[in-house]
Amino acid sequence: MSAPVPSINSLDKIYDPSAVPKQDKRYKNLLAQFEKVHGRKPEFVVRSPGRVNLIGEHIDYCGFGVLPMAIERDVIIVGSTTDEDTKIRIANINSKKYPAREFDYEGKEKVVSIDSTKLEWSNYFKCGYKGMLEKFQLDTPKGLYLMVDGTVPAGGGLSSSAAFVCASALAVVTANNLSISKTELTEIAIVAERNVGVNSGGMDQSASVLSEKDFALHVEFVPKLRTQAVPLPVTSPKLAFVIANTLVVADKFVTAPRNYNLRVVETHMAALFLAKKLNLPAVDTLKEVYDLYYKDSSLSEVERFTDLLKKAEEFYPKDNSNNNGYTLDEVSQMLDIPVKELQDKYMTRFPVETDYFRLVHRTKHVLSEASRVIEFHKACENSQGDSTIKTLGDLMNASQESCDKLFMCSCPEINDVCEIARKNGSFGSRLSGAGWGGSTVHLTTEDNVAKLIDAIKNEFYRKKYPNITEEELDDAIIATKPCSGAAIYTGF
Known part of the structure; x- marks a missing residue:
């Protein structure tokens, strides 16, 4: 964990090979848009992913460990620096939804003002910016030109905010030629995100920064934050995960x-x-x-x-x-x-x-769920290949049953999606996140992904939300494999 944030020159070290062509096109488009908007050449690219929790629900605040993984959906920030001023000029690839913003460094004591009462997209960048500059106490940080592209759906329970804050903090470090370990980046991002009123426990930022490609991450909180990479079974066909957001929002x-x-x-x-x-x-x-x-x-x-x-x-x-x-x-x-x-x-x-x-x-839920996290971890480490998928799936299904019947944090829509998924090739289906709505995660194999997604689209989304658009569907249900954590991308 004390290793530095990696610099990676090839997208296949970040994403699954099947996703590289799509990601290559996305990166090139973002770099071109950066030049078009800011009229200058990019100097750096950083990215940090969203996450899905595979198992371990509502036990983190009880002190027990959880087991998330980083997903393909992420936040990328392209940037260049200037010594002429300390202004931040930040634009978004989706300029209609997220208008360009500009602000300035306010000195060592304050760094930057953040109004947490307003739902403002650039506040998440300010969190990472403030966290890093409070740590490093620079007299004159670089002025920045930035372009952001985020594919983690907001409000879908996949930690879009943590991905943005972690990427923002990494952008500030990279722009100012600072040195930081993965652990330091994680710890700063955890505290920094609280500036927008999110009292984060640390799982989201840990998964976003410390994850490794093809691995899940066992995150423990007691006596201190500790993580361990967990190898997922090598199977034929390869295992894959589908994440489906029920689009049910519980007003907290x-x-x-x-x-x-x-x-x-x-x-x-x-x-x-x-x-x-x-x-x-x-x-x-x-x-x-x-x-x-x-x-x-x-x-x-x-x-x-x-x-x-x-x-x-x-x-x-x-x-x-x-x-x-x-x-x-x-x-x-x-x-x-x-x-x-x-x-x-x-x-x-x-x-x-x-x-x-x-x-x-x-009590029954928390103790049995904490045990399932340990069993899931051990099954992965002692993998028997294909047969391990059923073991993991059974643990996920038992987790969902416990969330529904004992912790009572499921809802009819979550139960429906899980039932549809299991009938269409999911080995294990469960809610992921606080529950009472939000997202579900499903364990399947690579060859079954298309069938599973079609079934959930047809039997759940199109029936429950008859007016849903194709764009909304693509945001609501995604296939992913465990991807790497935060990185500086140098292959441009």
């Missing part, structure tokens, strides 16, 4: 109190309860329970999860609400913490609305 401001915020609170309460029953100190996350209780255990990682799940089922009191969970009064008694203290601790900063807390459901 409206739904968070009953969805995301509530799940975070329930997992914290579950951790407190299990720690109490296991005679451990009070903790915040289920990962802390797992680490403390099995500190000196000879059991394997997966055996520990199985054991902890069994104990949890024995510890939880009877549910008197027809499987709806526990009331706040009941949780108060289980934790031996007054109701007001629980409300102050868990339900004040972020609003929570519920009559019941489903601690058993959430």
Whole structure:
């Protein structure tokens, strides 16, 4: 991870060979547009990809690792520098949707102003710019002429914002002849993106910067951010992934109190309860329970999860609400913490609305999902070729079942897409992202991609969205293979 961001002179080192002709045309067009708009020759090209999470949903804030991969869709920035001023002139290949902007360096203390209350595309560049210049404290950074092309669909759960911020930070480094490692770039991008009001955990930026071609990435957060490249099985025909966005958007401001915020609170309460029953100190996350209780255990990682799940089922009191969970009064008694203290601790900063807390459901999902991440990683490392695809697919399907029935973060549209996909050659189909809408990911083989995409287009999109355009369809469903992370491209 401490290696420098690579300089790559050939597109086949970034993308799968099948994607190179299309990407070559795209790069050449972007370079030509740069010259046309700015009237000068490009000096550098950088890119950083979006990501899809293959397995490990809603367990990162519980302290457990996740397993994403970088995708072909990415953000490319072409640029040149000037010493005549410190202005940034940034244009986008899609100028109608993203108008050209201009701003200036505001000095070491402030760097640049970012109004996070406005949805403004250039704010994401400003994040990367601000993060890098705060680190390097340059007296006079280079003035920049820039042209951006992004193919990661915005709002599709594929981390378009992280890809843009990482590419922007890398552009600033490259333009000013600075030296930075992949790890430093990742850490700066994580913090920098918070300038637009996104409280990022680190998975998105890690996958965008640290991924390697043909590998997934195991990202762990405790005790510190750590990543490991995971080789995906070599099969015949080759494996491939299809990502399908349901186009269902969950309005987080409206739904968070009953969805995301509530799940975070329930997992914290579950951790407190299990720690109490296991005679451990009070903790915040289920990962802390797992680490403390099995500190000196000879059991394997997966055996520990199985054991902890069994104990949890024995510890939880009877549910008197027809499987709806526990009331706040009941949780108060289980934790031996007054109701007001629980409300102050868990339900004040972020609003929570519920009559019941489903601690058993959430515990089962988090512990079984964390175990599936480990099993997925081990299956990849001990690959038996073609037979491993079924193993990985089964784990993905089990993850979706758990997300749907135990964590209750799926939705009818996600379930429909997954069912259609499995009937048309997907080995494993699941939601990817927070859920309640957003994207799905499907494991298949290279020879089946076209059939799978056609089936989802015809049986889902054209039925649910009869007025959808071909352009919107192409954005909604994409085929991809694991691509490399952030890079400086020198082959132009």
